Amino acid sequence: MLLSGGVKLIEDILRAAKHVADEAEVFYAQSESIAADLKQDNIAIGGKSKGSGIIIRIIKDGKIGVSCTDNPKTWKNCLDAACASARFSDPLPWKGLPGAEDIDQKPLALDKRVNTDPALVTDLISRLKTGAETYAADITSGSASVAISEHTIANSNGLLYSTTGTQVHVSLEMIAGQSTGYESDTSWNLDAIDPEKTGKEASFFASQGQGGKEIETGIYDVVLSPMAISQLLDAAVIPALSGRNVHTGRSVFAGKIGETIAGDKISLIDDPMDARGVANCAWDGEGMPVRKNSFIENGVLRSFAYDLRTAYRYGENPTASAVRTGQSGAPAIGNHNLILKGPESDILSEKAIYVHDLIGAHTANPMSGDFSVELSSPFFAYDGGLHEPIRTGMISGNIFDILHKIQGCSTDTRTLGSTIVPSVRLSNITVIGRG
Amino acid sequence: MSAPYRYYDVRRVTGEVTQIDVDNGRVEQAGSSFFDKAVIRVLGDKGWGILSVSGEEAEFESLPESFIQEAYAASQVTNIVIPFRETPSSLHAVPAMKENPADVSLDEKVSILLDMYKATEGQDIVSRRINYIEKDEKVFFSDCLGHSYTYHLCRCGFSVLAVASRAGVVQMGYERDHTISGLNIRHRQDLAREATDRAQKLLDAKPAKGGVMRAILDPELAGVFAHEAVGHASEGDLVKEGSSILKGKINEQIGSTLLTIVDDPSLPEFGFCPVDDEGTETKRTEIIQKGVLSAYLHSKETLASVGDGIAGHCRGMPGVEPIVRMSNTFIENGDSTYDEIISECKSGILLKGSRGGQVDPGRGMFQFNAEYGFLIENGECTTMVRDVSLSGEILQTLHTISLIGNDLALHPGYCGKGGQTVPVTDGSPHLLLDNAVVGGCEID
Numbered sequence: 001m002l003l004s005g006g007v008k009l010i011e012d013i014l015r016a017a018k019h020v021a022d023e024a025e026v027f028y029a030q031s032e033s034i035a036a037d038l039k040q041d042n043i044a045i046g047g048k049s050k051g052s053g054i055i056i057r058i059i060k061d062g063k064i065g066v067s068c069t070d071n072p073k074t075w076k077n078c079l080d081a082a083c084a085s086a087r088f089s090d091p092l093p094w095k096g097l098p099g100a101e102d103i104d105q106k107p108l109a110l111d112k113r114v115n116t117d118p119a120l121v122t123d124l125i126s127r128l129k130t131g132a133e134t135y136a137a138d139i140t141s142g143s144a145s146v147a148i149s150e151h152t153i154a155n156s157n158g159l160l161y162s163t164t165g166t167q168v169h170v171s172l173e174m175i176a177g178q179s180t181g182y183e184s185d186t187s188w189n190l191d192a193i194d195p196e197k198t199g200k201e202a203s204f205f206a207s208q209g210q211g212g213k214e215i216e217t218g219i220y221d222v223v224l225s226p227m228a229i230s231q232l233l234d235a236a237v238i239p240a241l242s243g244r245n246v247h248t249g250r251s252v253f254a255g256k257i258g259e260t261i262a263g264d265k266i267s268l269i270d271d272p273m274d275a276r277g278v279a280n281c282a283w284d285g286e287g288m289p290v291r292k293n294s295f296i297e298n299g300v301l302r303s304f305a306y307d308l309r310t311a312y313r314y315g316e317n318p319t320a321s322a323v324r325t326g327q328s329g330a331p332a333i334g335n336h337n338l339i340l341k342g343p344e345s346d347i348l349s350e351k352a353i354y355v356h357d358l359i360g361a362h363t364a365n366p367m368s369g370d371f372s373v374e375l376s377s378p379f380f381a382y383d384g385g386l387h388e389p390i391r392t393g394m395i396s397g398n399i400f401d402i403l404h405k406i407q408g409c410s411t412d413t414r415t416l417g418s419t420i421v422p423s424v425r426l427s428n429i430t431v432i433g434r435g
Numbered sequence: 436m437s438a439p440y441r442y443y444d445v446r447r448v449t450g451e452v453t454q455i456d457v458d459n460g461r462v463e464q465a466g467s468s469f470f471d472k473a474v475i476r477v478l479g480d481k482g483w484g485i486l487s488v489s490g491e492e493a494e495f496e497s498l499p500e501s502f503i504q505e506a507y508a509a510s511q512v513t514n515i516v517i518p519f520r521e522t523p524s525s526l527h528a529v530p531a532m533k534e535n536p537a538d539v540s541l542d543e544k545v546s547i548l549l550d551m552y553k554a555t556e557g558q559d560i561v562s563r564r565i566n567y568i569e570k571d572e573k574v575f576f577s578d579c580l581g582h583s584y585t586y587h588l589c590r591c592g593f594s595v596l597a598v599a600s601r602a603g604v605v606q607m608g609y610e611r612d613h614t615i616s617g618l619n620i621r622h623r624q625d626l627a628r629e630a631t632d633r634a635q636k637l638l639d640a641k642p643a644k645g646g647v648m649r650a651i652l653d654p655e656l657a658g659v660f661a662h663e664a665v666g667h668a669s670e671g672d673l674v675k676e677g678s679s680i681l682k683g684k685i686n687e688q689i690g691s692t693l694l695t696i697v698d699d700p701s702l703p704e705f706g707f708c709p710v711d712d713e714g715t716e717t718k719r720t721e722i723i724q725k726g727v728l729s730a731y732l733h734s735k736e737t738l739a740s741v742g743d744g745i746a747g748h749c750r751g752m753p754g755v756e757p758i759v760r761m762s763n764t765f766i767e768n769g770d771s772t773y774d775e776i777i778s779e780c781k782s783g784i785l786l787k788g789s790r791g792g793q794v795d796p797g798r799g800m801f802q803f804n805a806e807y808g809f810l811i812e813n814g815e816c817t818t819m820v821r822d823v824s825l826s827g828e829i830l831q832t833l834h835t836i837s838l839i840g841n842d843l844a845l846h847p848g849y850c851g852k853g854g855q856t857v858p859v860t861d862g863s864p865h866l867l868l869d870n871a872v873v874g875g876c877e878i879d
Contacts, residue, residue: 034509039676042482042515047756048505049487051472069469071490077469085466088455088545118512140678140797173797175678180797217646248459249562250598252605330464360793363804363824367598367607370822372645372874374802376795392800394826394874396645432645432874 006030010154013056013075018156020083021058021065023097025155025286027324028054028072033147036121038172040139043125046118047145055329056082062091064309068329092313098287099157107163108273108280109188114146114166121146124195128172131199135207137176144170144195153287161283170195174206179389181205181377182357186278186415205356205377212378212389214435221352221407222395222429223381226414226421231361233340233419236369236399237268241295242333243306243321247314250367252400253301261301262403265343268296270305270321272336276415285322285331293319296403307333323418339420345408346384347425353390354381364399372396372432394432402426440477440507442519444578445498446712447473448753453541455567457548465545472754476713477506482517484510485756493754498577520739522715522746524582530703532617536569536591539618547620548593554624555597557631559638561605562598565627567591567620572753582714590705590858592847593620595627599634606640606821608633609788609806613705613847613858633788636819637807643823643875649783650825650871651776651811654844658861659789659803661766662850664829665696668796669722669730670759671737671744680799680829684728685743690833693769696723698732700747700762705847706859708750712757715747726833734759752855761850765862769839776838776867778814784873785809785816786823789846794829802826824874832868840864 010026017024030052037045055068056078065086069078114120124144132139145168152162170193171184183202187193224232245251253261262268272290273280284290286308294302305321310333312318323334348354357376364371375393379386409422449471456464473493475486486506495502536544548565555563569591577583592613599606608630612619652660665681673679681689700708700717708717713735720730731737731744737759738746751757777785785808792803804824809816845862 036512039515043513044515044517045483045485045756046509046512047485047487048509049485049754050492051487051489051754053490065466066464067466067468069490071469071471071494073491074469081467081469084541085464088462088465088541090461090463118509122512138677140673140676173678175797178680178798180678180795244458248564249600250564329468359795359800359826360791360802360804360824363790363792363802365607365790365822367605368822370642372804372822372824374800374826376798376800392826392828394645394802394824394872396874430645430877432872434647434872 006152009072009075010152013079014154014156016079017058021060023059023156025057025097025153026054027151027153027329029149029151031147031149032116033145034116034118034121035143035145036125038125038139038142053329054078057330058082058086059094060086062094063089065089066330092309095312097155097157098159100159101289103161103282103289105161105163107165108282109165109278111166111189113190114148114168124170127195128170128199131196132172132174132203134200135203137174137181137203137206140173140175142172155287159287161287163281165279168193170198172199172202174202176206177210179206179209181209188278209377209389212391214391215393215431215433216435217433218431219428220431221350222426223347223352223354224424224426225356226416226423228355228358229424230416230419230421231358232364232399232402235361235364235371236366238335238338239366241305243304243310243314243316244333246304247310252369256301259301260299262296262299263342263406264299266296266299266403266406267294267341269294269339269341270335270337271339274337274339274420276413276420277337278415284320285324288318288320288322290320290336293321305333305335307331335418337420338418340422342406342409342424344411347408347410347423348381348384351380351382352425353431354379354386355395369399371399392434396430396432440479440503442478442579443476443503444576444713445473445475447493447575448572450570450572453569455545455548457552457565459563460552462545465541470753474751474754474756475502475506476756477503477510478517478519479507479510479513482510482513482515484508487754489754517736518739520735521580522735522738524714525710525716526584526586527701527709527717529586529588529709530616532589534618536589536618537571544620551620551623551627554627555595555631557635559599559601559635560597560631561600564596565593567593576710576714578714584710586709588615590615591618595630597631597634599638601638604638606634606637615703615705615707633807637821640807640819640821642877643808643820643873644877645873645875647870647872649780650868650873651780651783651785652866652868653787654842654863654865655846656786656789656803656805657766657863657866658846659792661696661863662761662764662861663792663794663801663803664832665722666698666761666764667794668829669732671731671733671741672759673796674731675737675741678797680796681728687728688726689728689830690723690726691836692726693839694723694726694833694836695721695767697721697767698748698761698764702763704763704845704860706762708762711747711749712751713749715749717747718745720745732759732761750857752857755855758853760852760857761859763845763860765843765845766839766864768841768843768864771838771840773840773842773865776840776865777811777816779838780811780867781814783811784823785811786825799829800826801829822875825871826874827872835869835871836866837869838867
């Protein structure tokens with residue numbers, strides 16, 4: 001898979017690094033993508049992009065240095081910068097980069113039918129538009145894109161893993177009067193993506209959200225969509241599970257292993273190989289074989305997430321939780337497929353406020369978990385469906401308390417980035433109304 | 436054969452990013468990375484074709500014909516004729532920096548930050564972190580009309596986070612400052628201490644009570660209000676697509692006659708654009724004048740299709756096509772003093788600092804969150820409260836501004852739209868809002 005030029009480049013870098021560092025690692029990524037953007041009913045923009053990047057990490061005397069460049073030809077500057085950066089970093093009891101293991105490198109998120117033929121994205125767009133005709137509303141903007149990417153990780157211990165993956169993405173925004181509807185879908189697999197459904201849902205929320213009434217301020221049962229609950233998890237719960245935050249005084253979960261921190265049937269598990277994942281890979285951002293990590297099991301806090309640096313610094317076991325998503329490209333603690341599980345029930349049978357999306361979830365307090373955010377596309381739900389739209393409302397509470405207030409979860413789930421979540425029904429939630 | 440384009444431009448940004456992370460006294464990262472990205476836009480016989488390249492492929496002196504062909508080929512999926520208007524083009528000079536960060540060694544920057552770190556010590560403080568970022572960019576722009584610009588701009592800044600904990604309560608204080616005027620980390624212990632002080636005081640602050648009440652916004656939060664509630668909805672692309680509540684409202688009184696809101700990319704603040712990212716000259720744009728909607732923010736395309744506004748507001752991240760964006764957005768001074776505003780409020784809440792906000796411009800709803808606040812009782816500032824947010828409807832809220840202060844201050848930050856993040860400043864004097872919807876966990 002990896003072009004022979006790529007292998008030679010990596011070998012050159014590792015050979016040069018041997019003279020200046022104890023250990024070295026090269027992460028090399030290449031990608032190509034095409035996109036079509038809808039503006040109202042028509043495709044107004046066609047896009048194509050290609051790029052590559054190298055991230056070099058070196059370890060010398062327990063000090064870590066890292067640098068990246070998007071021009072592989074200038075790798076020598078990048079190696080020099082990585083070495084310079086190591087001079088300043090605080091030393092830690094480094095126990096080594098992983099060696100090569102007998103990992104099956106068969107791609108787990110590759111659809112060989114995906115290529116950069118524009119017909120793929122124009123087809124996705126026309127399917128989005130077909131779905132969007134279900135309810136009366138206007139398209140404001142939308143997009144379809146496909147990408148093919150290859151990434152390789154290699155280190156001075158002889159590890160060299162390479163894989164190729166694909167990503168297909170559609171999104172649509174619609175409006176009817178002053179009611180807006182937004183939906184999106186992402187998959188590695190052309191068969192799993194459902195643009196008709198994305199279009200239908202966006203048109204439903206825009207069209208059926210019209211004419212909503214204001215509600216009274218009060219305490220309500222609330223059903224959060226997968227999109228809404230995943231935003232709240234991202235804002236405070238996921239950061240609190242990071243080993244680095246735990247050991248540096250930035251997590252309310254510190255010192256609570258073995259304690260009950262959620263309802264007794266609630267679990268939060270990172271399962272990198274779950275079939276619903278959109279970018280599964282057998283190794284993590286540092287080349288460690290991935291594994292299942294149970295952070296919360298039936299309400300009890302069991303473990304935290306660690307990359308090598310944090311595990312070595314604080315004497316913990318690495319959990320293969322490194323991801324490469326940050327600006328610098330350096331590995332950092334993250335998760336692969338974080339799955340929220342709870343008691344499954346028919347969460348829309350009894351009356352509740354259904355919340356499709358939130359405005360401002362990122363403004364929650366990441367330390368304390370307190371939040372108050374505006375509702376997007378809220379409805380009264382009962383008898384298994386969404387009924388009267390609600391005009392506006394603000395939901396307030398604490399994200400960590402919500403882990404205790406989950407009464408039930410839907411059987412169907414959605415994969416949103418690196419989380420796999422159901423819709424959840426919560427009891428006793430404060431909603432500020434304008435009625 | 437040359438591609439039958441109507442227009443093309445190319446923007447290449449090459450640079451270096453330096454980051455330093457001091458986490459609980461340890462330097463976890465200190466170093467630089469490099470980037471070189473180019474975006475080529477071609478307006479074909481119908482719509483746009485965009486080609487993004489990076490690294491070796493972006494390393495050209497003059498734009499290769501093959502890239503124009505490739506971008507033109509990408510435009511072939513479009514099925515609508517995009518209108519386009521030529522605009523005045525010129526470059527504002529980039530102001531000289533007081534101290535160029537490039538002239539200061541990494542050693543020295545690290546030691547300045549470690550000094551600043553010492554100032555964050557305090558009772559109940561359990562975590563302290565200082566992050567420094569410096570982005571040095573060289574921008575090359577040229578288009579098929581013969582315009583060509585090169586400029587160099589360095590943005591740098593830092594943030595300080597302090598976390599306090601006592602008896603199971605965890606609170607944080609966060610301060611930051613970003614600038615285009617050169618290295619800004621020397622002698623900043625006061626700002627670092629403020630983060631610590633805030634975290635400590637918030638341990639004893641009460642949760643806010645939600646409901647409808649009078650609210651005073653401090654200059655930082657009122658700036659976010661101007662940005663979220665008005666700025667985004669005035670962006671020409673959203674107006675064109677039909678996803679702005681401000682569509683069709685030019686020359687209408689949409690807010691208090693006290694209110695004037697400006698976006699000025701030519702102002703040498705953190706959101707400064709010497710020229711916009713499609714070569715248009717940048718200038719002050721008054722979005723709202725005395726409560727009347729007077730201009731939308733535009734690109735060449737949205738000016739041609741929507742009108743009623745000023746181009747020069749088109750910005751993109753390196754390697755990404757530019758879209759209509761704000762730059763330096765602020766509410767102009769009124770004539771009330773801070774004391775008059777507090778006293779006039781009588782009973783309500785003063786909201787201070789910003790944890791950000793969001794808007795749905797089509798629906799006309801916005802939300803933003805303050806870092807902390809104080810209750811106003813009998814015209815006086817009393818108890819400190821935490822986690823206060825505010826949400827509202829744009830068209831209704833702009834009419835509820837009853838006093839505007841005379842103490843305009845600008846605050847640097849970043850704004851996200853369409854997956855792109857760009858540097859901006861927001862600013863305002865103190866504002867008094869009647870009938871604000873304030874969020875909080877406690878209710879009557």
